[in-house]
Amino acid sequence: QKEVEQDPGPLSVPEGAIVSLNCTYSNSAFQYFMWYRQYSRKGPELLMYTYSSGNKEDGRFTAQVDKSSKYISLFIRDSQPSDSATYLCAMKGNTGKLIFGQGTTLQVKP
Amino acid sequence: DTGVSQDPRHKITKRGQNVTFRCDPISEHNRLYWYRQTLGQGPEFLTYFQNEAQLEKSRLLSDRFSAERPKGSFSTLEIQRTEQGDSAMYLCASSTLQGAKTEAFFGQGTRLTVV
DSSP: OOSEEEOOOOEEEETTOOEEEEEEEOOTTOOEEEEEEEOTTSOOEEEEEEOSSEEEEETTEEEEEETTTTEEEEEESSOOGGGOEEEEEEEEOTTOOEEEOOOEEEEEEO | OOSOEEEOSEEEEOTTOOEEEEEEOOTTOOEEEEEEEOTTSOOEEEEEEETTEEEEEOTTSOTTEEEEOTTSSOEEEEESSOOGGGOEEEEEEEEOSOTTTSOOEEOOOEEEEEO
8 A cells, every 4th residue: 555645637627627636645654745736747846835734725726634534635726727737745754755646637628 | 047956857878878867956955855756656755865964765776776965965866777667757856954844846857768
């Protein structure tokens, strides 16, 4: 069993839709939770960073962490074609080493 | 450009050849990480440095792989006797010393193709 599970999709939605992306994890030692966006043939770029249970909002993006259920989510409101990318959840403990999910490929159609 | 820089961006090599990649982290960042990403997968941790010390290596890092960070600044990742299974994107990331509490910034990666 992988430490971090993420549905690879692909996920296709119409422009303006609300997108929900999810990951589950098994290691309760993870303390920090991140969402990265990766465009094709590019390096990952950090979207959201949280270290506690609850919600964190940044513009159209909301990250949600539920440590009791070992479940994290990323919501994208009013999705745009430019949001089409692969979304990676990542977790880390004290060393700073990141453990990534498989990534979910999202396509937002105009 | 003050981001993480990787060179080369693309490398095509014949099986059995040695290759070396370079990573220049953000200047004030003490921690430097190497990851490998294959198609359709998330990045997998290979190794990391705190200043010039290599503190952790994944079991994915076989004897053919070696990484250095000689002066605590740039880092190199060498793969000896490349195999087709080494074809992947090699990503470098850096963060400050408070690595667990701060974000890691990634470079654009080096895409290796072994033919």
